[in-house]
Amino acid sequence: MNHPLTTSVRQIVKETFEGPPSGGSMFTESRPNSGLFGTLDQLTANEASIAVNATTVAAHADHTRFYLWGTNAILKDGKQPKMDWGESWKINSVNEKQWNRIKEELRSEYVTLLEALDVTEWNKLLAIEISGSLAHSAYHLGAMRQMLKAIKDS
Structure with missing residues (x-):
């Protein structure tokens, strides 16, 4: 049987990325397609290449992917990988192929994170990294949702 913490964290992570389940929402909009994907x-x-307040959705999406990659590396190896945070914000514009690659790589890192939740024993490192990734991803989801409104209204 899954630990209650694993079950609840998994549910919130899934809502962040996949959107709310059909029965309602914990923190995203209750309608479909309100998660990151x-x-x-x-x-x-x-x-995705339109700048809103000096950044793009493409940059936010790739930055979120980069953060998840770092979290997954920590969970796998037990140590922080070398990360150049400035590089994670350098995307200004993307073509369709680049945009699809960012979305595919974000989804891959998300799946890896979900698999990490299947560990049998929670420890301090797992709890900190998963909680940090969840908060970070939810923050960027909110930012991208606001940017989406500005982009679609223009």
Whole structure:
């Protein structure tokens, strides 16, 4: 049987990325496509490249992927990998191929994170990294949802 913490964290992580389950929402909008993947899928590469307050959705998405990659590396190896945070914000514009790659790599890191939740024993490192990734991803989801409104309204 799954630990209650594992079950609840998994549910919140899934809502962040996949959107709310059919029965309602814990913190995202209750409608479909309000998670990270649904939000990103609403944008073309050109729209994801529109700067809103000096950054793009493409940059936010890739930065979120980068953070998840770091979390997954820590969970796998038990130590922080070398990470150049500045590099994770350098994307200004993307073509359709680049945009699809960012979304695919974000989804891959998400799946890896979900697999890490299947560990049998929670420890301090796992709890900190998973909680940090969840908070970080939820923050960027909110930022991208606001950017989506500005992009679609223009």
